[in-house]
Every structure is written in C-alpha cells, then in structure tokens.
Amino acid sequence: MAKNLLQKIWDAHTVRQLPNGQTQLFIGLHLIHEVTSPQAFAMVRERGWKVRFPQRTVATVDHIVPTHDQSRPFQDALAEQMMSAIEKNCNEFGIKLYDLNSDNQGVVHVLGPELGLTQPGMTVACGDSHTSTHGAFGSVAFGIGTSQVRDVLATQTLAMDPLKVRRIEVNGELPPGTFAKDIILSIIRKLGVKGGVGYAYEFAGSTIENLSMEERMSICNMSIEGGARVGYINPDQTTFDYLRGREYAPQGEAFDRAVEWWKSLASGPDADYDDVVKMSAEEIEPTVTWGINPSQSVKISEKLPSPESVPSDEKGSVEEALEYMDFKANTPIQGVKIDVAFIGSCTNGRISDLREAAKIAKGKKVADGVKALVVPGSKKVLEQAESEGLHEIFIDAGFEWRDAGCSMCLAMNPDKLQGREVCASSSNRNFKGRQGSPTGRTLLMSPAMVAAAAVSGEVVDARDI
Amino acid sequence: MTDNESSKIQAISGRGIAVRGDDIDTDRIIPARFLRCVTFDGLENHAFEDDRRDLSGQVTGDHPFDKEQFQGANILVANNNFGCGSSREHAPQSLVRWGIQAFIAESFAEIFFGNCVALGTPCVVVSSEDSEKLQDYIEANPNGELSIDLESRKIKTSDFEIDLTIPDGPREAFLNGTWDATGQLLSGLDQVDEVAKALPYVSGF
Numbered sequence: 001m002a003k004n005l006l007q008k009i010w011d012a013h014t015v016r017q018l019p020n021g022q023t024q025l026f027i028g029l030h031l032i033h034e035v036t037s038p039q040a041f042a043m044v045r046e047r048g049w050k051v052r053f054p055q056r057t058v059a060t061v062d063h064i065v066p067t068h069d070q071s072r073p074f075q076d077a078l079a080e081q082m083m084s085a086i087e088k089n090c091n092e093f094g095i096k097l098y099d100l101n102s103d104n105q106g107v108v109h110v111l112g113p114e115l116g117l118t119q120p121g122m123t124v125a126c127g128d129s130h131t132s133t134h135g136a137f138g139s140v141a142f143g144i145g146t147s148q149v150r151d152v153l154a155t156q157t158l159a160m161d162p163l164k165v166r167r168i169e170v171n172g173e174l175p176p177g178t179f180a181k182d183i184i185l186s187i188i189r190k191l192g193v194k195g196g197v198g199y200a201y202e203f204a205g206s207t208i209e210n211l212s213m214e215e216r217m218s219i220c221n222m223s224i225e226g227g228a229r230v231g232y233i234n235p236d237q238t239t240f241d242y243l244r245g246r247e248y249a250p251q252g253e254a255f256d257r258a259v260e261w262w263k264s265l266a267s268g269p270d271a272d273y274d275d276v277v278k279m280s281a282e283e284i285e286p287t288v289t290w291g292i293n294p295s296q297s298v299k300i301s302e303k304l305p306s307p308e309s310v311p312s313d314e315k316g317s318v319e320e321a322l323e324y325m326d327f328k329a330n331t332p333i334q335g336v337k338i339d340v341a342f343i344g345s346c347t348n349g350r351i352s353d354l355r356e357a358a359k360i361a362k363g364k365k366v367a368d369g370v371k372a373l374v375v376p377g378s379k380k381v382l383e384q385a386e387s388e389g390l391h392e393i394f395i396d397a398g399f400e401w402r403d404a405g406c407s408m409c410l411a412m413n414p415d416k417l418q419g420r421e422v423c424a425s426s427s428n429r430n431f432k433g434r435q436g437s438p439t440g441r442t443l444l445m446s447p448a449m450v451a452a453a454a455v456s457g458e459v460v461d462a463r464d465i
Numbered sequence: 466m467t468d469n470e471s472s473k474i475q476a477i478s479g480r481g482i483a484v485r486g487d488d489i490d491t492d493r494i495i496p497a498r499f500l501r502c503v504t505f506d507g508l509e510n511h512a513f514e515d516d517r518r519d520l521s522g523q524v525t526g527d528h529p530f531d532k533e534q535f536q537g538a539n540i541l542v543a544n545n546n547f548g549c550g551s552s553r554e555h556a557p558q559s560l561v562r563w564g565i566q567a568f569i570a571e572s573f574a575e576i577f578f579g580n581c582v583a584l585g586t587p588c589v590v591v592s593s594e595d596s597e598k599l600q601d602y603i604e605a606n607p608n609g610e611l612s613i614d615l616e617s618r619k620i621k622t623s624d625f626e627i628d629l630t631i632p633d634g635p636r637e638a639f640l641n642g643t644w645d646a647t648g649q650l651l652s653g654l655d656q657v658d659e660v661a662k663a664l665p666y667v668s669g670f
Contacts, residue, residue: 012664015656018649020637026660028667036553038503047647052654053661064501078501085503119666129552129576143576145554147583151647157657159646161634193488194546197575227549229575254670261665293488293549313593317487410497410551420520431492431550438496438515438522 001272005234006165006200008265009140013123015157022159028122029134030057030152032095033108034064034086035412036127040149041089053156054094058117059086061099062107063412067375067402070100079413093153106378106404109133109346113217114380116246120235120262125152130346130428132223136216137243138235138265140200143224163230164198164274167267169205172281177463179356180215181348181426181446183207185287185297187219188226191277193295196228199274202267203233207281213242214350221347222428225294234266288333288459289430289444291321296430297444300461303332324432325441326420333459336443339421341372341454342435343399343447345409348426349377351384353447357426358390360451360465366398367457373400373415375407397455411436424453472642474585477567478612482529482538483600484513489543490550491577495559497551508555509562530563534607542599543570548577557581567613569620569629571596582635585644589613589629591620598625615639 003011015024032040037059044051051057064079074080083099090097098104104111109130112118118134124141125131127149134141144158151158168187201223208216216233223231233239240259243249250258285299296318298304304322306329307315322329327336343349343357354374366372374394376382382404385391391401408415409427416436417423423435423442430442443459452462499511517528529535541560547570548556557580560568568581568588581588591599602609602622612621613629615636620627638644661667 013660015653015660018634018643018646020634020641020643022634022638022646024650024653024657026657026664028664035500039505039554042504049647049651052657076501081503082501121664122666127552127554129550131552143552145552145557145576145580145583147554147580151583151650154647155650155654155657156661157650157653159634159638159650161632193549194572194574197546197572224550224576227546227574250666250670257670258665261670293490320486410492412497412500429490429492429550431490433496433515434492436498438518439520 002268002270004165004202004267004271004273005138005232005265006140006163006230009121009123018159022161024157025123025160026157027125027152028056029117029124031108031112031124031126032057032059032149033128034061034082036146037089037149038082038085039146040153043150044153049154051093051095051153056156057095057153059090059095059097060105060108060111061086063406063410065100065405066414067405067407070403103379106380107346107349107406109221110349110377110381113137114378116243116249119243119249120239121265125158129224130221132229132231133217133221133346135220135223135230135232136213137239138232138262140230140232142229163200165202166196166199166275166277167202167204167273169276169278170207170281171205172207174207174281174284178284178286179446179448180211180218182284182287184219184222185289185294185444186284187279188222188295189297190279191226193225193293194227196223196226199228200230200232201226201228203231208233209236212352213238214352217350218347222294225428235262286446286449286461286463288449290325290327290333292324292430292432294428294430294444296321298333300334303330306330334461336459337422338370338424338453338458340417340423341370341450342408342423342425342427343373343450344375344377344407345427346377347428348447349375349381351381353426354381354385354390357447357451358393360448360462361397361399361455362393364397364455366454370454370457372398372454373402373408375402376404378404399454408435410434424450424459426450469642472585472645474587474639475616476612476614477540477587478610479539479566480537480608481540481542481599481603481611482535483542483603484529485544485600487545488549489547491548491553491556492550494548494556495553500553500555505555505558505562508559512559512563537564539564539566540611540613541565541568542596542603543568544596545571547573549574552576554580557584557586561586569596569599569613582638582644583646587613587615587631587639589631591627591629595627
C-alpha cells in the first residue's frame, strides 16, 4: 500500500524520533494571534531563548478586535493590553504582524489562505483549534496550546504523537440550496463529536472535489468539531488555481515546480487508510444544530430527537441539551424563533459566504426584533464585498455591516448575545455560553440559512425564500 | 529542561473530584471572556464559572467545585471527550491552578490532552464503567485516597484497583521527566536546520 498525504508530509517534516517515541516535527507555517501567544512569548523571554525562525511565524489580530469602533485605545482595557502585547512581541522578535492598520488584517484562518501563506505540503500550527481550516490546501494543519506555541517559537518544531487517517468519501451531486456547511454538519452528526479523536480526516470523493477552495475551508475548519485535530483535502487544480498569483505563493517558474511537488503529495488511488467512511451527497439537506454540541443537528425537514429515540449513551446529552435550549422533543426545527443572526467567522466569513447570504437578503427586511450582523472574515473580504455592492444589500435589508474580526463566534469582543437570546449563526460552535452570554443559545447553519432566518424571524428553509 | 530528575512523575495520589457529563468543552471549563489576559494568573477563580450558576446567574452550590468536601481535591474524574473544543491552554491552566494534578476520564479531546502533557499533568483513560465507578467512589468517600501509578498502569482506591491506559510517548515523558518538551526539541536544532533546508517551500522551490 502507498502512503497517504498525511504520511508523506509527516515524513518530510520529521526531524527525529524523541527518546519517548514521539516525533519531533518541523512546522512550516506558524500563525499567531493576540489571545494564545502572550504567555508563550513571556516564557521564551523568561528562559532567555530566541525565536528560531521568525520569518516562519506570521501574526494577526482577530479575537478581541471590536467590529464597529476600532479606534485605539480600545474601550476594553484588557483588549487594549492584549493588543499592545502582540505589537511589542512581534516588534521585539522580528515577526510580521498584520495589525488593524494593515489592509490584510482578518481572522487568522481567513488571512493565511488569502495571502498564499498556506500552501500544500506544509505543516501549519496555530494556537487555535480551527487551524484545521488550512488542511483544505493539502497541508497538515492543527491547533496547539500556548506551551506548544512557545515550543514552535523557540525551535520551529513540536513533539507529536502519530495520527491515524480516516478517509471520508462524499460522492454525488450536492442538492441545490445545500452548502459545504451542511456537508460538514452531516459528517459530524454521523461520526459524532469525538469520532475523530486520534485521526486526521481526509475529505475526498466527487462532491468534495467539486467544491471551491472557500467551501473546502469550511469543511476542514470544522474537523475539530468532530474530534479530528487535522482535516485535509488532497491538492488539485482548484487548489493551484486559487494559489497562483497570491502574495506569498511561489512566483513564475517556481510556481510550476511547486505544483509538481504538490501533486506528488496527494494520496494516490492505492493509498493506505486506517478507516474509510462513505456518504452520499444526495442525502444532504440544509442542516441546523438544535443542541449544545455540533453533532446535535437535524435536517431542516426533521424534528428534534427525544431522549427515548437515541442510543442509551446519548440519552443524557440529549436531555441536557433540550433542557438548556428550552426546546421540546419531537418538535420541528422550522419555526424556532430567533433573536440574533450572525454571519461571519473563520468557518463562513469569506466572500462566497457573503454572496450566498446577500442573495437571500436582497430586497427583504430583517424581521422585527431581530438583530442581524454581517462580519467579513478579513479586510480583503470586506473590500471585495463592498466592490460588489453586497454591503448595500445587507444595509438596505437592516443588517449591520461590520469590520473584520471573530466577532460573535466566541464573543471576546463587544459582540455578544444577551441573556437567553437565540442566535442563528454561521459560526462553528454551539456550546453553552459560547456566544458571550452564559445562558445564550446558538443554532449553527449555513450563511444562506442564517440570512433566511434573519428576514423571517425564525428558522426556515432558505430554499423556500 | 536540564534537571529531569525533579520533573519525573511516576505516581500521583490524593483526593478525587468527580465532574460528570460527556463532552465538557473548554468554553465551559473557562469561558472566553476570561481569556482577555496576558498571563494565566487568577484563572483558577473562574474554572467552570458558568456551569456553577443557574440561568439567573446565581451560584447553585451543586457543582463539585463549590462543595466543601471536594476542596483540596487534586485528581479530577470526568467522562467522555473531556476538554473538547477550543485549544485554549487556559482551560487546563485554570484547573491546574485550582489544584488538579491529574485527570482520569473515559476519553479526552486531543488538544486538551497535549496541553496537559506540556503542563506535566497526566491524563489517563479508563473504561466507561470504571470512570463511573471512580466517580461513585469519590462521591461516597470524599476523603478517600486515589492513587494513579503510571509505571504499573493502575489506579487504586481503598476499595478496588483498576487498569488505566495512556499512550506510550506521554507516559515515557512523565516517567523520564521530559514532558516539558522544549529542552529536548532545542537539543536537536542542527537536525532541524537540515530538515528545513530539504523542504522545497523553505528553499524556494
């Protein structure tokens, strides 16, 4: 059997086996942001180390930045302190920082691909679990904690345990009105939130191959929500076409040589896997989460489960989720009233996401009593959207048009739910309290479905709009 | 790390605290609003902050972290997929600073597990039945002593003994005192340069 992409990249980046059997793995691209890096720099400084490859670390600011008033100093003194820390750290250690003054600033997982920093064949690490996003390019990309950020800064390597690979093959034509978000929510529903622990997910099959790079990023982004720290898609012509001409991509003849190398890394037809799962795209429908983890979802035509209808080991989770959400078993997801609609995040804050949402919003009005936000994933996305007039469509419909940042995905900035509000959200997590109110409630869905919910005031099937 | 001897972790003993439920994510362990900081200081004061309160925001007193009998516990026993979600090291930091020195669960999320290794805090896995058995024991015997032995891969209480599993690499790292990986990683820097040079994207294709 032949090696799959993960094994080939792993081998190329292996420095040595450590005495305890772990692999010392070279990290090709290290992305940092303001939340998980300050303590790492402090440790590097305390121990008198240097940043070993400063040119292989790139920084931006996203989690804490306000999306409506970005003037400094920020009103939140803690946020201002974090901003100052990353500026000082990057300046002191010679690391490129895309700050708020840069035209490229954005959510770290939007910015990396946009600039061509993320390339096939790389290992990519970042102190953020959604680093799996970059696997869309055929890289091995994963989230790390702050002590590991320290390790990468000091050595450009990490001590890693091996990963198994599960190929998830999705074949067939995606029904109209369904999106990459519906594919990944369906996969997580099928395999569970811990099904991927110990695995990298290789997403493959005709449905995946037909997706754009932005759609592929939405899929890989949520690998971690299925427990898989790494999710990737083999690089192909779609990948190469996306990368050509981007700032950090190889230029001229070097690009052609790069393509040859990238092609050689893709898993071949005889590649070896630890597990294979097959799904049919025809079964996928617009999907909405109803509970408190991303596997608790239903198709828009379905009803919520009851504790009695699920396997006994899920009974407690279903009861807990229904109670927290204050939803009744066996009731339809359609018609659930919403208070807030959020379009944005590293999952669905790219230009194609905003275009799909704008198609629904055009000529309509946000329902009375609903607060609706559109937050581009980066300044480049914002600029592109404005050049297409999308912002006017949203503003005319009553959405707030904001500056780039993580915003209400995790609410480390002024954008937060209040009290028991229910939010239709294009983000990635519906955990208790995730969107900033300890008792807030999140329904995950595609950007088109969020826009449809915004103009309807309740969960609806966007295909009916 | 030059002094491996003092970093060796072969066994941990003490009192347990049971935090029941599957899929307890790191947002629940430490809500994002407490990540607005540039140090980890004080995070122990906000461990499970929102889980300890009811919908009106009042501390219920029902959470094990609020119960008198579990104050001073140092071994947390959880269920399935503990620590899933965000990569925030703030989560294990908040629990370790509260006093936890080891975790026992049916399974752990991978990033949480790796963060704990880097902090010298073992996460060991037991069967579903055994995690519940341990939780029952702890609730019935808040002062009962648990001991986790990484060498023999056993957990002992005054009433019973069970098997634990832990991947070989992290187990060796705890036993050898090399869980703080940076020292080892730094010692291989010449080889790092060689591997980097051989990568087409580093050499510019």
